[in-house]
Amino acid sequence: MPLVAGVDTSTQSCKIVVRDAETGALVRTGSAKHPDGTEVDPRHWWDAFQEAAAAAGGLADVAALAVGGQQHGMVALDAEGNVVRDALLWNDTRSAAAAEELITELGDGDRDAGAQAWADAVGSVLVASLTVTKLRWLRDNEPENAARVAAVALPHDWLSWRIAGYGPAGDPTAPLGPQLDALFTDRSDASGTGYYDAASGQYRPDLLERALGRTDVVLPRVVGPAEAGAVAHPDVAGSAVGGGALIGPGAGDNAGASLGLGMTPGDIAISIGTSGVVSAVAPERTADGSGAINGFADATGNALMLAVTLNAARVLDAAREVLDVDFDELAELALQAPPGSDGLVLVPYLEGERTPNRPDATGTLHGIRLATSTRPHLARAYIEGMLSGLADGLDALRAQGVAVERVMLIGGAAQSPAVQQIAPQVFGLPIGIPEPGEYVADGAARQAAWTLAAASDAGADAPAWSTTIATTLPADPRPVIREQYAAVRDLV
Ligand SMILES: Nc1ncnc2c1ncn2[C@@H]1O[C@H](COP(=O)(O)OP(=O)(O)O)[C@@H](O)[C@H]1O
Numbered sequence: 149m150p151l152v153a154g155v156d157t158s159t160q161s162c163k164i165v166v167r168d169a170e171t172g173a174l175v176r177t178g179s180a181k182h183p184d185g186t187e188v189d190p191r192h193w194w195d196a197f198q199e200a201a202a203a204a205g206g207l208a209d210v211a212a213l214a215v216g217g218q219q220h221g222m223v224a225l226d227a228e229g230n231v232v233r234d235a236l237l238w239n240d241t242r243s244a245a246a247a248e249e250l251i252t253e254l255g256d257g258d259r260d261a262g263a264q265a266w267a268d269a270v271g272s273v274l275v276a277s278l279t280v281t282k283l284r285w286l287r288d289n290e291p292e293n294a295a296r297v298a299a300v301a302l303p304h305d306w307l308s309w310r311i312a313g314y315g316p317a318g319d320p321t322a323p324l325g326p327q328l329d330a331l332f333t334d335r336s337d338a339s340g341t342g343y344y345d346a347a348s349g350q351y352r353p354d355l356l357e358r359a360l361g362r363t364d365v366v367l368p369r370v371v372g373p374a375e376a377g378a379v380a381h382p383d384v385a386g387s388a389v390g391g392g393a394l395i396g397p398g399a400g401d402n403a404g405a406s407l408g409l410g411m412t413p414g415d416i417a418i419s420i421g422t423s424g425v426v427s428a429v430a431p432e433r434t435a436d437g438s439g440a441i442n443g444f445a446d447a448t449g450n451a452l453m454l455a456v457t458l459n460a461a462r463v464l465d466a467a468r469e470v471l472d473v474d475f476d477e478l479a480e481l482a483l484q485a486p487p488g489s490d491g492l493v494l495v496p497y498l499e500g501e502r503t504p505n506r507p508d509a510t511g512t513l514h515g516i517r518l519a520t521s522t523r524p525h526l527a528r529a530y531i532e533g534m535l536s537g538l539a540d541g542l543d544a545l546r547a548q549g550v551a552v553e554r555v556m557l558i559g560g561a562a563q564s565p566a567v568q569q570i571a572p573q574v575f576g577l578p579i580g581i582p583e584p585g586e587y588v589a590d591g592a593a594r595q596a597a598w599t600l601a602a603a604s605d606a607g608a609d610a611p612a613w614s615t616t617i618a619t620t621l622p623a624d625p626r627p628v629i630r631e632q633y634a635a636v637r638d639l640v
């Protein structure tokens with residue numbers, strides 16, 4: 149039985165699953181931490197990948213692997229294959245003003261027209277997360293670095309390239325050297341750059357030029373859903389991957405999760421990781437000029453519609469810090485307070501916010517009285533506020549005509565019993581909790597198995613691995629939670 153590996157190089161960590169290519173059975177797993185911060189030297193992702201692979205018992209025996217990763221991060225390379233500066237991640241908001249400039253410029257001074265023009269061109273109104281805004285920020289704030297840029301990649305593109313044996317000149321982990329033309333990506337991750345149109349399958353050099361001021365930079369080749377972008381080189385010093393393993397196209401992490409869950413139109417995934425994401429697969433992307441919905445691509449040829457918040461699992465991490473409790477204690481506390489927390493409301497813009505687009509906002513705790521000054525009320529308010537932001541995202545998807553037939557809850561914080569109990573109250577819908585797992589890495593593994601099959605049969609379909617929904621929690625609508633959240637959110 150050939151084995152395949154799926155990698156999730158996410159914001160907080162690198163996670164690897166090794167699965168049987170035919171049955172999808174889980175064979176081994178490993179993970180390793182990434183550093184904190186919104187700008188990171190990508191070499192930490194390489195080190196964490198090797199550490200996670202070692203924890204997974206090595207990858208010498210896998211026939212194919214694929215990399216899913218945090219979207220949008222700007223990995224700018226010079227002609228020698230070095231990063232010109234630390235990568236700016238999706239949750240780095242310093243390019244918020246650049247996003248506004250680019251919007252207004254495309255609308256010839258009319259912001260609303262510009263917002264719609266970006267949505268029409270690339271599926272999304274610009275916010276600081278999108279790569280194109282980071283390139284404009286680089287042009288204006290670090291012109292010497294901007295002048296050195298010879299290629300722009302995303303985190304998953306860069307890690308795939310390094311596994312294939314490319315990298316900085318003279319680096320023993322990069323025997324093939326800095327061949328920038330060997331960079332490759334897939335539709336899903338390219339669609340989050342702001343200079344790729346998933347509807348036409350074309351880069352938009354005019355939009356890249358608008359941001360960076362020039363087009364003489366290499367952009368990764370966009371490969372098809374089951375097309376190997378490269379093979380792993382046998383002489384990468386210290387690499388856990390065996391030479392000759394096929395490297396699949398990879399994907400943005402949300403498209404990876406969609407593939408891992410086997411999502412089809414009508415399915416909604418709510419992911420509570422570093423980002424909060426409400427996503428749906430659709431045959432074609434929409435162009436939401438309001439900016440609430442990103443019209444990205446999935447990893448199979450469909451569109452992937454997303455509403456993304458900056459404040460998700462880390463809101464609960466913050467609650468743990470404030471209350472000095474662990475995950476279990478936080479959940480126990482939250483479930484001692486009633487739905488609506490007796491009027492205590494947290495608007496959780498702890499790191500600014502992206503949906504709605506409020507990059508400079510801070511959080512607000514509203515409705516503190518003697519009676520709500522308790523640890524249970526506070527714990528519950530943090531969870532309700534975080535989930536209410538995501539429920540607004542689901543409303544925005546519905547407003548774009550997305551069908552909601554089955555809702556699944558994934559991501560690190562989905563393991564919290566309090567999140568599981570409160571989510572059906574906030575969303576007012578039945579919520580399926582899949583078996584605990586790493587669905588981005590699973591999607592990457594499924595893609596690797598598909599790539600392996602397509603190498604001998606070009607028409608092969610993605611393997612039919614099943615996802616088990618461990619529990620379906622019944623709808624338990626408690627409108628008070630969202631009503632009071634909406635009232636306070638609109639004051640912020
Ligand atoms: N039982 C739990 N309750 C609440 N939060 C949790 C729990 N387990 C993990 N988390 C949180 O989930 C987050 C990591 O989730 P993950 O989906 O792996 O994120 P990412 O993919 O963005 O790196 C961390 O912030 C962690 O504190």
Ligand SMILES: O=C(CO)[C@@H](O)[C@H](O)COP(=O)(O)O
Nearest residue numbers: 158159218219238421422423
């Ligand atoms: O910016 C987005 C999607 O547009 C985020 O979803 C990132 O892709 C980060 O993902 P996680 O590390 O939270 O999984």
